[in-house]
Amino acid sequence: MDKTKLLDKAAKSGDERLILARVLDKLEQSRNRNIPTATDFLSPQERASAETLLRLAGARETEYVSLGGYEGAERRIFLFLPDWLDQESAAEQSPLRCLRAKYRPEYDLTHRDILGSLMGMGITREKTGDILAGKESCDLIVLEGVADFLLQSWDQAGRAKLSVSAIDVSELSAPEESCQEVRDTVMSLRLDAVASTGFKMARGKAASLIESGKVQVNWQECTKPDRLLAEGDTVSARGLGKFLVEAVGGVTKKGRTSIVLKRYG
Template identity: 60%
Template sequence: MDKGVLLDRLGATGEDRMLLAKVWDRMQQARSRNIPAATDFLSPQQQILTRELLHLAGAAETEYVFLGGYPEAERRLVLFLPDWMEMETAESESPIRCLRASFRAEQSLSHRDFLGSLMGMGIVREKIGDILVGPESADILVLETVEPFLLQSWDSAGRVKLNVTSVPLEYLHIPQVQWEEIRDTVSSLRLDAVVSTGLRMSRGKAAELISGGRVQVNWQECTKPDRAVAEGDTISARGYGKFQLLEAGGITKKGRICIVVKRFI
């Protein structure tokens, strides 16, 4: 299928169309030149679009692999494999590198601090994978193309001095995810009702955020407060956090639905 026809069939416009066109070009590069070819890092939403593209393009599952540097990575790239490469050896051709930025323990830094510092140096978001922040260091996954520049030039985040070194991916520090369990009852499994519980806000405020385009369900924007959600759905709101609906079931005497939410801290 022609690239333009395929993008039209997906209904891709604007930035999504540009992204999927680049993914298509990387796939064709691997096929025509018989060499590995990788995309930039993709957000979870972009990964969903990319999977739809690859499915419609008829790409075999042996032609590509999603890599993020570690199994639970949120941001991943697609590595397209030539026909001579086995899936088991794909990681050896991965362009992902890990930089460890160490700082003094009393100088607390956040994910936002590191991302802001990197983007302030002119590194676009697509070149940066997950940022894993610990008490005395952060491991930042980046593309190999920006690694030399950062090793030479990156020495601070705001006013905090950093010691930046390269470390093998097998020595990655993965901090334990902090979360809390919330149990509540809702009148229905409407998105606004569940967001109200998951983010501890009024239902009216939740509906306002949803209608304003600030809420995503499974990394896709949703502007309908009455959308039904289900067990396993991950829901986030820009500036307010993220949670997962772990359980939904059981009806109280007043007809309300019991839910259990896993809210990430």
């Protein structure tokens, strides 16, 4: 399948088509030159579309890794591997760099403050990964191409003066994602039935939410309430967080299916 047809199948918009075209270029560059190559940072939705594209392009699962700086990172890159580099050694070729910006606690900078400061310096969103803002400092993951620039030039965010330094990935103040385990039984594994439990709402309201285009399954928009879910699926909704279908059990005497969800947010 040629590049145009691959993009026709995988891309859902013009903007996504440009992103996926760059992903495909990086795959081809790694294959043709036998070197490691990396994409820019991708959102979960962009990453899901890219994975669809890579499957269509015949990329093997051992041909690339997803890196975000820490386990649970939302924004991640794909690092494509030449035949001399395996996944276990991929971190040695990672283009990710970790920075810490310190500021006085009374400023208490937010994610928005930090992102606005970076964009004001001309740093585009695809060059930065997760932004981990705290009371007195903010850790962020960036591509190596912008790390030196920020170390030399980034000294202020709003009214707050910054002291920026490089840190090791092991020093990142990665957030502990809070989750709640939910056990229930459902009439079926239809999306609206499971979302009713996962988002604590009536099934009819869950169906309306899905049909309105506000629900994603595995980071892809789904407008069909009757879509069947499976163990390992992630369901997210704007403003409501997300949940993981951690386990699907047996059927009760009343014909209901037992499920275990991990609810986040």
